[in-house]
Amino acid sequence: MFGRHSSRDFVARRATGFLVAASLAGLAGCDGDDVRVYRAPKDPAPHAASADPSSASQPPRQPASPSPQLAWTAPPGWIDKGAGGMRAGSFAIHGTNQQTAEVSVIAMQTWTGQELGNVNRWRGQVGLPRLRAEQLPQHTAAVTIAGIQAPLFDMVGPAPGSGKPTRILVAVLPLAHVAWYFKMTGDDGLVAGQKAAFTAFLESVILDPPTPRNP
Numbered sequence: 001m002f003g004r005h006s007s008r009d010f011v012a013r014r015a016t017g018f019l020v021a022a023s024l025a026g027l028a029g030c031d032g033d034d035v036r037v038y039r040a041p042k043d044p045a046p047h048a049a050s051a052d053p054s055s056a057s058q059p060p061r062q063p064a065s066p067s068p069q070l071a072w073t074a075p076p077g078w079i080d081k082g083a084g085g086m087r088a089g090s091f092a093i094h095g096t097n098q099q100t101a102e103v104s105v106i107a108m109q110t111w112t113g114q115e116l117g118n119v120n121r122w123r124g125q126v127g128l129p130r131l132r133a134e135q136l137p138q139h140t141a142a143v144t145i146a147g148i149q150a151p152l153f154d155m156v157g158p159a160p161g162s163g164k165p166t167r168i169l170v171a172v173l174p175l176a177h178v179a180w181y182f183k184m185t186g187d188d189g190l191v192a193g194q195k196a197a198f199t200a201f202l203e204s205v206i207l208d209p210p211t212p213r214n215p
Contacts, residue, residue, distance in 0.1 A: 070180065073204040075197040078103065093186065093194060101186025101194060111172050111179035119153055126157035126166045143199055145173045146207040154195070156188050167191035171202050
């Protein structure tokens, strides 16, 4: 079992929920190696090309209400690679026979209305055929993240180009103003063996303060 308060075996990292903008002008790191805080404009530009270059030196507009903080507990054996770019967190995992996997935590503007497109994009990354909308529920499981039921997707197939058996696990926490994406990808055998740890990682997530789910 994973103990949240065991500092020897686990790493707890806290990040302020953020809306990802291509310009990333609002990202800022906090003091300390174990804490990273991210801030972004309330209404970020959807594409870098549409951003106003003259506003690059201006401080980002902050949400009217405080953004929730996101905290999690990482399983033993996960190598913390820290945050960077669009990632609020990332981990590397090494298995036997040079098998590898990585975990990323990314915040995006939304999930609602993009479910099928995202799932088909992930399926394409492991050489699987596209799904129709009516097929999506059959390929969707459930997991609890921060006390909220969230969709979980498990996809395995030959990676395009290499043909290497590859598995992707993705869970999405859709909140009122941001959607958190948790993704593990890597060698099939390693990712399959890490699924229980990935699920426990998701279940360890805490929002402070609690944030309503996106309806």
